[in-house]
Amino acid sequence: MNLSKIFFNVTEVPELRKRFIFTMLLLAVYRLGAHIPTPGIDVIALSEFFKRAQGTVFGFMDVFSGGALSKLTIFALGVMPYISSAIIMQLLTVAIPSIEKLAKEEGEYGRRKINQYTRYGAVLLSFIQALGIAIGLESMKSPSGIPVVPNPGFTFMFVCVTCLTAGATFLMWLGEKITEKGIGNGMSILIFAGIVASIPNAAITTFTLFKNGEISLFKIIGIVLIILAMIAAIVYIQEAERRVPLQYARRNVGRQAVGKYTSYLPIKLNPANVIPIIFAASVLMFPATIVKFIHHPIAQAIYDALQPGSTLYLIVYAVLIFFFTYFYTAIIFNPEEIAENLNKHGGFIPGIRAGTDTAKYLDKIVSRLTFAGAVFLTLVAIVPLIITQKMQLPFYFGGTAILIVVGVALDTLRRMEAYALSISYEGFLGRKKKKLKLGAGG
Numbered sequence: 170m171n172l173s174k175i176f177f178n179v180t181e182v183p184e185l186r187k188r189f190i191f192t193m194l195l196l197a198v199y200r201l202g203a204h205i206p207t208p209g210i211d212v213i214a215l216s217e218f219f220k221r222a223q224g225t226v227f228g229f230m231d232v233f234s235g236g237a238l239s240k241l242t243i244f245a246l247g248v249m250p251y252i253s254s255a256i257i258m259q260l261l262t263v264a265i266p267s268i269e270k271l272a273k274e275e276g277e278y279g280r281r282k283i284n285q286y287t288r289y290g291a292v293l294l295s296f297i298q299a300l301g302i303a304i305g306l307e308s309m310k311s312p313s314g315i316p317v318v319p320n321p322g323f324t325f326m327f328v329c330v331t332c333l334t335a336g337a338t339f340l341m342w343l344g345e346k347i348t349e350k351g352i353g354n355g356m357s358i359l360i361f362a363g364i365v366a367s368i369p370n371a372a373i374t375t376f377t378l379f380k381n382g383e384i385s386l387f388k389i390i391g392i393v394l395i396i397l398a399m400i401a402a403i404v405y406i407q408e409a410e411r412r413v414p415l416q417y418a419r420r421n422v423g424r425q426a427v428g429k430y431t432s433y434l435p436i437k438l439n440p441a442n443v444i445p446i447i448f449a450a451s452v453l454m455f456p457a458t459i460v461k462f463i464h465h466p467i468a469q470a471i472y473d474a475l476q477p478g479s480t481l482y483l484i485v486y487a488v489l490i491f492f493f494t495y496f497y498t499a500i501i502f503n504p505e506e507i508a509e510n511l512n513k514h515g516g517f518i519p520g521i522r523a524g525t526d527t528a529k530y531l532d533k534i535v536s537r538l539t540f541a542g543a544v545f546l547t548l549v550a551i552v553p554l555i556i557t558q559k560m561q562l563p564f565y566f567g568g569t570a571i572l573i574v575v576g577v578a579l580d581t582l583r584r585m586e587a588y589a590l591s592i593s594y595e596g597f598l599g600r601k602k603k604k605l606k607l608g609a610g611g
Contacts, residue, residue: 182339182589184588185352185585185588185589188351188352188588189351189352189585190350191347191350191351192347192351192353192358193345195343195347195351196347196358196359196362197553198343199244199340199343199359199362200235200362200366201234202237202242202243202244202336202339202340203234203236203237203240203242203244203363203366204240204242205242205243205244206240206241206243207242207243207245207328207329207332207333208325208328208329208332209242209318209319209320209324209325209328209329210241210306210317210318210329211311211315211316211317211318211319212241212313213311214310214311214313214315214316214317215239215240215241215311215317216239217250217311217312217313217315218309218311218312218317219231219238219239230249230454231367232363232364232367233247233249233360233363233450233570233571234246234247234363235247235362235363235364235365235366235367236363236367236370237364239361241302241306242278242336243332243333243335243336243339244336244337244339244340245302245333245336246298246299246333246334246336246337246340247337247340247360247363248300248337248340248341248344248359248360249451249454250291250294250337250341250357251287251294251337251340251341251344251356252356252447252451253290253291253294253451253452254287254288254290254291254293254294255287255291256448256452256493257290257452258283258286258287258290259500260406261590262283268283270342271283288589291337291341291421292334292337292338293336294355295334295337295338295395296330296334298333298337299329299330299333299334299337300326300330302329302333303325303326303329303330303333306318306329307321307325307326308321316487323601337404340359343355343359344356344358344359345593347359352581352582352584352585353577353580353581353585354580356602357447357573357577357580358581360447360573360577361573361574361577361578361581363569364573365574365575375389375392377594382407395553395556395602397569399549399553399571399572400571400575401417401566402487402497402545402549403549403571403572403575404567404575404579405574406438406439406542406545407437407439407442407575407576407579407580409438409578410435410436410437410438411434411435411436411437411438411534411538412433412434412435413433413434413435413436413518413531413534414431414432414433414518414519415431415432415433415434415511415516415517415518416431416432416516416517416518416519417431417432417514417515417516417517418515418516419420432516433555434507434531436502436531436534436535436538437538437542438537438538438541438542438545439538439541439542439545439546440496440498440501440502440535440539440542441493441494441497441501441539441542441546442576442580443572443576443577443580444493444497445489445490445492445493445494445496445497445543445546446490446546446549446550446569446572446573447573448489448493448497449486449489449490449493450569452489452550453475453482453485453486453489456471456475458580477554477557483551483554483555486547486550487547487550487551490543490546490547490550491543491547494539494542494543494546495539495543498535498539498542502535502605504527504529504532504535507527507528507531508523508524508525508527508528508531509524511523511527512524512527518530546572547573548568549568549569549572550568550569550572551568552568553568553571554568
């Protein structure tokens with residue numbers, strides 16, 4: 170894929186250019202809000218606290234927020250409350266028949282209602298997280314003993330909770346607008362932007378540590394090689410697919426019937442893409458945010474046990490990734506529905522009976538691919554954390570961020586190409602475009 174030609178052709182497609190510019194403008198708004206601090210916070214004291222939090226779950230969360238959490242800006246909560254709410258709604262859709270009926274049988278109306286419930290849930294979760302943070306901040310001090318909140322009280326609580334909740338709600342709106350009028354999945358794009366925004370600071374921190382002799386050149390070279398190897402593996406796995414051969418008895422083209430022809434059904438090696446990683450990270454981040462600010466031995470024990478690299482963290486993270494990989498794949502890939510559609514259109518898999526046998530055959534293939542995809546996602550998420558411990562790196566280094574950046578970038582480029590192909594025959598590949606002629610006689 171030639172990126173220079175892709176982005177050059179973006180400027181030649183007016184509709185795509187408008188969507189691209191719209192997305193960039195909203196991302197600029199997001200990054201601007203990530204630098205507006207919440208009133209009543211001593212930024213210097215908070216910065217000292219987060220310098221000590223590198224390598225903990227808070228350092229992990231700060232990467233996802235693009236540095237907004239370490240500064241406690243109005244966008245400190247990011248889009249994780251919305252993602253957590255979306256997870257809850259999807260689980261409720263499976264568990265509660267009335268919600269399942271609303272999602273599957275009510276069409277567009279049902280989808281709108283589910284989205285509405287998801288938004289309400291996101292606001293509620295944002296409020297709970299914001300309240301927990303505000304309560305904890307009032308008693309928090311920097312390592313040098315400076316209070317993070319100089320003037321605690323009801324006024325600070327009200328302002329802090331309002332700002333953080335409103336900021337998370339506004340980000341939810343931004344993400345939905347990017348999905349609707351921009352390019353790609355809005356929530357994933359915002360997470361992508363936050364991670365990318367933290368890269369320059371990570372590079373500066375690494376250089377400073379090397380200059381001060383706290384990290385060796387050997388470790389830096391090793392980290393770079395690991396990152397490059399991970400990027401190559403992620404691209405390979407994300408683009409890999411199993412092509413199931415198909416045959417059609419006949420094909421109707423207009424009023425004419427064409428004879429038997431062959432095709433294939435592409436099934437991704439990792440059908441769920443980066444969604445399981447994002448879901449798993451969101452589930453782990455939410456309780457960690459709450460318990461950190463609860464000054465109780467049990468809460469602190471839970472927080473300590475959920476630190477990246479700890480045994481419990483690695484086990485829970487792996488289990489969540491496997492669960493969400495299978496769960497999300499089951500939502501987006503329905504073997505019975507595909508088998509039924511194939512049967513309706515006269516298609517079949519050679520050597521497999523149409524109907525139930527086809528559905529079982531596809532389910533068997535998807536189950537094996539899903540297992541392989543879950544193993545891959547787990548290795549990408551966990552192995553770098555183990556390497557961080559073994560190499561004793563003084564900053565967060567995780568495959569989760571790399572996977573999200575690469576996965577979202579590939580998905581967005583595919584969406585850009587698909588959108589261009591919907592208005593031209595040749596799309597992005599540098600060939601001369603043939604505009605579709607619509608209308609009577611066209």
